[in-house]
Amino acid sequence: MLYRKIERTIEQHLKSGSNKILLVDGARQIGKTYIIRHVGNKLFENYIEINMIEDSLGNRLFEKVRTVEDFYLQVSMLAGDKMKKSTLIFIDEIQAYPHLLTLLKFLSQDNRFTYIASGSLLGVTLSQTTSIPMGSIQKIQMYPLDFEEFLFANGMNEFVISTLRNKFNHLEELDESIHNKMMDLFKRGACRML
Template sequence: MGQKHFKNYIEVNLWEDSLNSRLFADVKNVDDFYLRLSMFAGNKMGDAKDTLVFLDEIQEYPHLLTLLKFLKQGDRFTYIASGSLLGIALAKTSSIPIGSIETEHMYPLDFEEFLWANGFNEFSIQGIRNRFLSKAGLDEPMHAKMMDLFKKYLLIGGMPDAVNMFIQESNIVKVRKIQSDIKEFYAIDASKHDA
């Protein structure tokens, strides 16, 4: 998604960095961070308005959580930090940058969001909601359409990649492959934090 909205998109997977080069392991300050970032992806470091730096698995380097405050104050780029155990990392961080970070919790699509993804607009969703609240039924064609979409939602679930694949290709085999991959990758991700 960041690639769609920013001309320059820099993704730094800090878990991979911690296993390999450890380029970001000993960042001391903002200037040091920018030096290392330029060594990593200097050709993508554009203007503030067109550069997004995505720090994935930031819990690997808790000192970078504190540095986010100073990176934000410098306003050089837009930053997103994510991590599978970010809440635990925040609890262990010596200095949380209060007021400098916004927390967003990510969840799978619910049924209403699934309807949006399948072309429903707010008018149609509100109309269905109003009928439900007033205990008025849907006529047979509308009911059949909603039941068909609900059954598909139960099969596909709410993971965005699986929903997108279904919308693009209407191929449940490809959807199942994505679901299987997600399950496998989550297991691998969880196992690295087993200790």
């Protein structure tokens, strides 16, 4: 399991009982789908994932959806037996159908299921959407791995990271071999960003 700090924020929102739909914005390929899928399967008996880019390239089931009933009809066609109480519906890559951003307000008011959505470049999509349901969504930004997350992904544990953080906070130097290892990891991480 890839550790991401945003997992805690997503879990807290989904457990809070808030009727706002969490909207996770971030660049492509940084792990939005991965972490939402992980949290969704952990917290909910039923988990439904709909990728709107795949839909727009395929069946286009959601292209003309404008009402809650139409939305449920299309979801039922994909995952009808999973549409029970304690279901999380994850709308991935929602920017493929900007009209669904407006529909989020009505889905949150309907309150039959729990929802979460994600997308890339949502700032652009939101600025071009005529009716933005800001009172119905809570938007958070997700970023690529930070250095601590990168260290976890490379086999470091909490003890190592908390020790490094403590030394940094107290302006203490590292043993040369540890310093060299951290610099090597830092360079590897920086090269992946380019």
